[in-house]
Amino acid sequence: MREDPAGLISSQNMAFTDCMKTTDLPAERKGIKRRNWRNRIGLLLKANSSHSILQLRNKTYRPTVDDVSQWAQSLDTLLSHKYGKAAFCIFLKSEFCEENIEFWTACEDYKAQTSHKELVSRANNIYELFIKNEAPKEINLDFHTKNAIIQSLHEPNTTSFLAAQRKVYSLMENNSYPRFILSDLYRELCEAARGEGKLIKS
Template identity: 35%
Template sequence: MRILNIKSGFLRRRISESPLSTRPQPEEAQKWAESFAVLMASKYGSSLYRAFLLREFSNENLEFWLAVEEYKNSKPQKMAAKAQQIYNDFVAVQASKEVNLDSETRLITLTNVQSNNPDQHVFDRAQRRIQHMMERDSYLRFLQSELFLELVRNERCSASTS
């Protein structure tokens, strides 16, 4: 299977061919190690993190997190339909991109989605749980990955030559 042989160079090329092709300064990349929130606030950083997760076949948590962020900015009249779609795609048992949630969080989320007037807080508990999992696992692996370290090494090389 060719997809299993994806190299980090391929992912860097893909990202460099995207609209986010401006490679960040090493100082910016180093800031991503401060917190998950700082990483996600950077368009390049979040794209690189997504590429990392795709390579590991574990991108459903990030996709859910991003879908919830987008949902929070939805127009109120579209929230009910979007909430149901996110629930069906990510939260429901055996969903196509099911995220790993405990049964209590799943039930609370379902209750929120099925309420008469879902608001921007419908997925708060589930999103916090998924973010916490990413912060403890895939985010830390990302910070040790060649995709990230290559950007940071450039800073060290630049600093040592000055």
């Protein structure tokens, strides 16, 4: 996944949609979409089910059955697990809406800043990347939320993006997340975890 937080250009009449639906894609694109996430999940799970190449603090991690089951409890539980969040990012990329999780993550990082100078810098970066009209990774926000962010850029604080972050979280929770739990990708992760689920020191 790209390190910079990602997206589709939005408009006000798209405020209640978070992703391009599979049914909106021509048949050829659907095939490409499925191959793409299968390739990406291959980066998480090797075919022999004995190792994962996802490195977490010098350890190679595979999700356990309990891990994968917990991801179905809530979006918050999923996002609190590094491996679960990585799998969800792969799914969002396959649906062409990874800008939502990347914006949410950027906001989490932003809120953790204690330096005013760093807040100002990051606030402007988030605005340029996700908020302004035709931003590279523009998220779907209503006019009032977007305008409030613009006004706050004069003196940003840790809550400057809070309303927007909550809206994006709600979109993911009500749309992308249920589709993820019902997806072939999640089913394959469940099967892989049942095959072997343990933390392997590298």
